[in-house]
Amino acid sequence: MKHVQIIAGMLLTCAIITSCGSQADKTADRELTQLGEYFDSIKVATPVYTEDNWDKIKTEYNNTIARVETAGEKLSDDVNKKLETTKADYNSLKDDYETHISEAKAKEEAKDFKMKLRTALFGDYKIGSDMQFNFVTANNALPVYDRFVSTVKENQNNYSREDWDEIKVLYEALDTRKNEIEKDLASSDNLKIAKLKVKFASINAVKRPLAKVSENDDAKQ
Incomplete structure (x- = not known):
């Protein structure tokens, strides 16, 4: 049982x-x-x-x-x-x-980076996706160039390779617009802009390659 x-x-x-x-x-x-x-x-x-x-x-x-x-x-x-x-x-x-x-x-970070850089270089002027720079006129071309070059000079040691690449694109677009309105520019403004262009070219020729070298060195570490 x-x-x-x-x-x-x-x-x-x-x-x-x-x-x-x-x-x-x-x-x-x-x-x-x-x-x-x-x-x-x-x-x-x-x-x-x-x-x-x-x-x-x-x-x-x-x-x-x-x-x-x-x-x-x-x-x-x-x-x-x-x-x-x-x-x-x-x-x-x-x-x-x-x-x-x-x-x-x-x-989003790239967009923010471009916006901050463009604001520093051009202030309140808004740059469209077409990069036409229609906001630059014969009356304001000199101060626009002056702000651009002065800002680059002041921050030249802080820019990365990406910064310099963006600066190059913006500068070329600004130059294109300047050529479009050059006939309307005052001779004195044109001369001052030419001097600013030389100043920018000398800074760009030295600092942009150095930024690229520095980035490559960082990548190797």
């Missing part, structure tokens, strides 16, 4: 364990399926690569995985495989978002 009771107890225990394991599997499988569907909806939608959106994805993933892994050893091999697949999908999504977010930050 006792033998029968022992066997019955063992069978009951196994049944309970099996039932618990089965329930853990069902819960984990459901959680992972829902997370997989969430990932699929992200992939088919127009991506919005922002840190806020990524935080939402990461939070949903972390919460789901935390609930699933609480079951730990109770999960079946099939569910564990599904868990690993879900983790791989998440890591792929993570790489995609981090790459695009990083690129967006770099573009």
Whole structure:
């Protein structure tokens, strides 16, 4: 009789364990399926690569995985495989978002860098994407050149290679505009601008190559 009771107890225990394991599997499988569907909806939608959106994805993933892994050893091999697949999908999504977010930050930083440099060189004058410099006229060409060259002279030791590249583009655009209005320039202004151009050329000839050399040395370290 006792033998029968022992066997019955063992069978009951196994049944309970099996039932618990089965329930853990069902819960984990459901959680992972829902997370997989969430990932699929992200992939088919127009991506919005922002840190806020990524935080939402990461939070949903972390919460789901935390609930699933609480079951730990109770999960079946099939569910564990599904868990690993879900983790791989998440890591792929993570790489995609981090790459695009990083690129967006770099573009924004480049935009800010250009804006700050242009403001320093030209003050309140706004430079459009067409780089036409229509704000430069025969009446203000001299002060525009003077501010540009004076600012470059004052900051020549602080500019990076990227700064000098942008300065070169801006200077060439300014020169193009100056050639367009030269017939309207006063002779005295034209002469003073010519002297400023010589001053800029001498600074640029020395400092721009040095900035490039310095950047290469930094890259080697």
